[in-house]
Amino acid sequence: MKKPDRRSVLSAAAALSALPVSALAAPKQPVVQPVTTASAPSLAPRERILFDFDWRFALGHAADVNRDFGFGRDQKTYAKQGNGQVAEPSTADFDDHLWQPVDLPHDWAVGLPFARNDYFIPPQNPEDGDPGAGHGYKAIGRRFPENSIGWYRKGFELQPGDADRVLTLEFDGVFRDSLVILNGYVLTRHESGYTPFSVDITNYINPQGPNILLVRVDASLGEGWFYEGAGIYRHVWLVKTDKVHVPQWGLCVRGETSGAISLEATLKNASASPRAVDLVTDIYDREGRAVASVTSTAQLDAYGESQVSQASHLAAPKLWSLDDPHLYTARCEIREAGKTLDVSTVRFGLRDIRFDAKEGFFLNGKWLKLRGANNHEDHAGVGTGVPDALHHWRVKQLKDMGANIWRCAHNMPNEAILEACDELGMLVIDETRLMTATPEGLSQLATLIHRDRNHPSVILWSIGNEETAQQGTERGLKIALDMRRLIKSLDPTRPITAAMNHYQGQGLTPALDVMGFNYHESSIEPFRKLYPDMPIVGTETASAVSTRGEYVRDEVKGYVRAYDLDAPSYALTASAWWSLYDAKPYLAGGLVWTGFDYRGEPTPFNRWPEISSHFGILDTCGFPKDIYYYYKSWWQSAPVLHLLPHWNWTGSEGKTIDVWAYSNLDKVELFLNKRSLGVQSVPKDGHVQWSVPFTPGELVAYGFKGDKVVMKTARRTAGPATRLSITSDRAGLRTDGQDVALIRAELFDAQGTALPTADNLIHFSLSGPARIAGVGNGNPTSLEADKASSRHLFNGLAQAVVRARRGSVGAPVIVTATTDGVPAARLTLTSLPG
Template identity: 65%
Template sequence: MIQHSRRALLQTAALLTVPLPNSVTATPAWSAPQKAQPADDLAPRERMSLDFGWRFALGHATEVHRDFDFGLDQKTFAKQGANVATAAALDFDDSTWQPVNLPHDWVIDLPFAKNDYFIPPANPEDGDSAAGHGYKAVGRKFPENSIGWYRKVFTLTKADEAKRLTIEFDGIFRDATIIFNGYILTRHDSGYCPVTVDITNFINVDGPNVLVVRADATLGEGWFYEGGGIYRHVWLVKTARTYIDQWGVCVRADTSGKLSIDTDVTNATDSDRQLQVVSTVMDQDGKVVTQLTGATDVKARKGATLSQTGVLSPVRLWSLDDPHRYTVLTELKDGDTVIDTCISRFGVRDVRFDAKEGFFLNGQGMKIKGTNNHQDHAGVGVAIPDAMQYWRVKQLKDMGANTWRCSHNPPTTELLDACDELGMMVIDETRMMTSTPTGLEQLETLIRRDRNHPSIILWSIGNEETAQQGTERGLKIAMDMRRLVKSLDPIRPVTAAMNHYMGHGITPALDVMGFNYHESDIEPFRKLYPDMPIVGTETASAVSTRGEYVRDDVKGYVRAYDLDAPSYAKTAEAWWTLYNSKPYLSGGLVWTGFDYRGEPTPFNRWPEISSHFGILDTCGFPKDIYYYYKSWWQSEPVMHLFPHWNWEGQEGQDIAVWVHSNLDAVELFVNGKSAGQKTVVKDRHLEWSVPYAPGSITAYGYRNGKVVMKQTRKTAGLAYSVTLTADRSSFSADGRDVIMLKAEVFDRAGVPVPRADNLIHFDVDGPARIIGVGNGNPTSHEADHATSRMAFNGLAQAILQGQHKAAGTVTVIARSNGLVSGRVTLKAMDVPLPAEI
């Protein structure tokens, strides 16, 4: 059994509060607790990763024997602890199953299928469900691909018999059956809500334990790519029989320093207990700033909540530029013995939405400059590694975005951790707008799990619920959801993303009205509800394809000039100039930050497999529109000139040349001759039309009458070399951390080749492997789990992951036939590893 002294726990808590680059190991500062404790006080809680060492196989949704005899006949479920499925038996041979580590998405490896049986939609913009889900061969037409089985065998110790053991699944898509040692512990249909099973009564301490998960992705929950499998982390948690509940510590603090901590505890023994709770609060440097103590009596087989109050002085606020977090080490004591511990993090900040003045964070007025995002990425599908969550948030933070909407489902905790740490606000959204017991249970789980995160500024109870958002029935449902939210978190406001009936139906249940498009309804709504603040929960939905400047309906590409949007939507410039000009609008969130699989608007047909909505593509490569937002969403000087200058066969024809910039003025030169200087207008772009001639275009950016920036686009020659760059120079040798690699094609003179489509191979030497590749091409049907990828408009991406417990030097080479190769050398660093099975 792993045991921790109190000092070690405080050190661990301090480590958790220090934001560290993924590539380094640091020894945190530590301050002794204000009240000394014996060094041998022990905390028996263990939280161990179950991510490694699984076996995976596809079952079959309609053929029982091919589905490992699950549900063979009624006798299958007659006796618990027996063979409810052949794969659950101890002596089952899983040697032919695929070895996998978690997170894992099996759908990413399935073939693309046209799915001609779908009836074309009446409105082409709506697309069909096959296109909506990215044309992967999963669902009712593909029963052989829609069931996934996971199997893990592990041992426990004799000491575990006296403990409470649970397994926490952060996310399984979807309709999961969890079997442990032959017992069906639960059926869990949600693909986004975590689920915990208690295995205390079912463990073997004198032999192997068999954990089996059957995930059924036959039916989806969304209208976008959702993947399949155990795509989030899994944990084995060991505690005493009297313990702190999961997500049982709720911390609230205001900007004056007033602090309250509620701790939920459960006594699962047959005796009444007199318990003490000690809450030690540390700042981000690991220094103890206050300690609260309290006592409570807990009856046998009952639970209780202990409330503590105190003061933080001085208070350091969580903000976008200084995202400071505190840590609470909660110790549950029986007499002098620590019987359980819990580490929680929180931040102190003030959020206010005003119907006339907009949004305020810590008293500072600002616009919400946000993006909506689904949870998939090129190369890995929905099984996104933790380091990639941070990387994705940082790409948007660097652009100037300050808010992330989780659309349309509860996110993984690691995404919220990244937003907390990097200073990105969050709108947290439940999957189902319903007041059924299951729906309210999922909503309660969301609030309890996430309410300590300082990044969250709004709870969203629904998205475009067209069947009910404008009805009295919908209002009854929304009011029950609101009551539950307020009972668990009375501080944060409630919103819903509405696309019709704003001012009617569920409106009285909301604190902040969420507008999805329909900007013409804003003023009529304000007349009905002059005191209700407004936020644009979905805005823009402009479409563009990275590196493409002519619409091509055959290839399925859209122009990157910010000229195209569906009928219900607006271009980036149109929506932002509107929202930024009206102080009473709190701001808005673009649909979307990243391209995502499915919903390939505006074409919605084969062979397209991903959207065009993103400010960045599916790899996170910026499109030109990225620099429009960067110009107006942050204060650093920006000047971005486009398009490329390779227009062979169009000599003498006019080419639209655009610049996104926040400088005072920009002058364009074509092959050394001025095409004129233009004054920058706030929230607008600059545009010239000039005849094409090979050579170069150059933009000079002026501020206060002086040239402060220069950018050139040259006509590129033939592809000559591949360059390879990495987002970091080192990474953790924990089997989890990832490096984001970018390959780019250049000509002999070092000019990017804008239309290069060379096949690039990624070779790895050292303790690491490529876990996924991509290129951002919305019509590419190449494999994601591969070591090669064609460049799309000059770029390709590879995701490198280190081996578990294998430090050393890693060299990656990007090669392409006939081209000079690119190379990076990286360090896989030894790091302290979490406890794991």
């Protein structure tokens, strides 16, 4: 066997994610334990094993077969199956000790260097963007063949009895164009970077071991115009079932707020004999109490499938709502002559949704203004390889701000996002990546519907985003109608929308149930005259830009002001769009572009070295910008009083500084060094402001409800740093290899005032069953490495993403941060059961 070139492998290692409907939350299926009855089989009826650990990774090469581990050499890649000719790493004796050990989710692109991409022609219109900037200036793509192919390798053993079962690998998401090879057999190729896929490996296993799983990933081409990452950036599962089982996404539950439940189950028989089975479904409430049960019989042909329909009723139904997102669980058990063959579970919630062209949106019969944000799926430090716990944290940040809806932009999301939305009470617009009726496009759309139709959070299917070539054309309508027919055949309960930035009322409009407006607010009233009975939602609004902690526009550094003053020519500021949508009850609501800053599309400058957007309400670390508190003021009911900017303007004494307050209180009074600067009434959906000559000291704002002070906030001129602080979003870390803690670092002076402009280099280290998965600071022009253990503060803040290792409970995780001139900071996280 030819050994891999040592230099290329070392380089790879060094280089381094009106509709009554009850939707049903997708199953969280841990390993199912054996049924404890006398007739129970020796093996668990179903095992779903997380396959994220103990992989090896290396970069291949898109243009050099020898540096791509022999893949395609002598044109024999597909000539013989199972004999190791596919690629050198597919053989059991391949030496992969120089490959990088990785756990999933994993994004190799985030660890690549930045590249200026000078070969791109600068756009005539700066708002059109530089393609290099659009993808975050990472050195990946056709110009970088040495960075655009990734190889993943994993060896595994099976259990006695597995040879008599059906074994399936489920890939939640691989970006992109992946080839799955097991024991030398090429099992499948999957091009989409966003849709999950599965592979039946039953015929290709070595029951006595070892088994060598190889995944080749080609990220040379992208699918979007934003940073997309590269690699196996979502979970992989090994699923073991009986020959008779429920296939992936084979359960669909629909219900009504009355408590009526209908369940459809697909039963598959992978054996050579007909089978007569019972399907026993038990429904449990959130507390685990049994609330309903139903049993049906089914006849399954050899190698056949059968659809089984069941109906039940919940006597005292608890509805899924934003404030109380109650989830039920349906447990479906297949039995044959009393023996349990398979157990599959799924969560669901009862709720009713209705869009009305004159009155807006209703949830469970109650009017609700939709207030939310669009989001891509990358985060500082980890890129697109976002662990589930971090997805949950990100959803909660917007929920705490007062948002109630999340749009998946612009692709099928990680299912962890939908699970978080189900659990926290957040509505979802679920969007397919390709607006096309080709077989591939419809296949991707069908996958979206099958997987996600059981989530109560999902209220709209979106068939496209700003499809400028077809959204206003007859051809576009034909495509949209084909997509509509497919959606309605799979899920007739939810309405369909498309996010259109032109031609509302033309082209594909008749295929929609709800019109999605991307900006172009002046077209809303003309559209209503053409389609008075079609509801409207603002699928993209605002696109206002701001840089956290910056209050002066700096063209050289590439920063914009954190005041609500700047937006591209097609867009509106936060207060401008929200006051418009809030004033019109017939508008169902709107979603800001975007909730979080994301890599790529660095509007308004679109040039080197900007590597991330300025659109976010929070930055790439999830640190809130000032505008977060504008939305928090008007999107939820708790009192808010937020003062900006900071009060560190040394060298600008006497210069007039604009001071703003975001609040939902009646009025605000501002003091500078105990001298009143006046009281101002807070306008609805607005803010208050003063022009204040800078004098070091203290700005204090008092918020009034009527004539009573109910809140106070202050900005103080900070002195020299005396203390480094690190805090965590959680006190404990589950030792499951998946949990994450977000560590926030900042400096304080002797009086406890944070230093708002500090840029010290912070070094992170830790001990215990965890590792530093990445670092960030929210700086949209920083070219520092994400895969590192140190990071400069940006306007006073930096973040480390700490990811759990699999370890013994009880061993604490101790995080330490250091910087020059002040004592080290430490915190301890408790290790919790996985």
